[in-house]
Amino acid sequence: VAFAPIVETLIMGVVLLVLLLFVPPAAAILVSAIGWGIAHSLVAPIWGFVIWWPFLVFSTLFVAWYRRSIALAFGIPMCAHALQNLLPALLLAVGTTAA
Numbered sequence: 001v002a003f004a005p006i007v008e009t010l011i012m013g014v015v016l017l018v019l020l021l022f023v024p025p026a027a028a029i030l031v032s033a034i035g036w037g038i039a040h041s042l043v044a045p046i047w048g049f050v051i052w053w054p055f056l057v058f059s060t061l062f063v064a065w066y067r068r069s070i071a072l073a074f075g076i077p078m079c080a081h082a083l084q085n086l087l088p089a090l091l092l093a094v095g096t097t098a099a
Helices: 003-022 025-041 045-066 070-098
Strands: none
Touching (some): 003 045, 003 070, 025 045, 045 070
């Protein structure tokens, strides 16, 4: 629940900071989301089609909060990502203990 959101948000944030030097915010957000979709497709092709949407949201959160605070720019998408992972993690935990 915590590892992936921390690591992926740190990577996403650095990539977005670099992209924002060269392209407008909307383009940076789209490139980030598509990039994460492609990266997750390497694990399972259909996963990339599903995961690009949450990363569109996480990237938008980063860019929106970056103007206010770099800490919030990393923290808010990180928390949103952790919350998104919480339910599947709980279902896996309950499923493995119930079996």
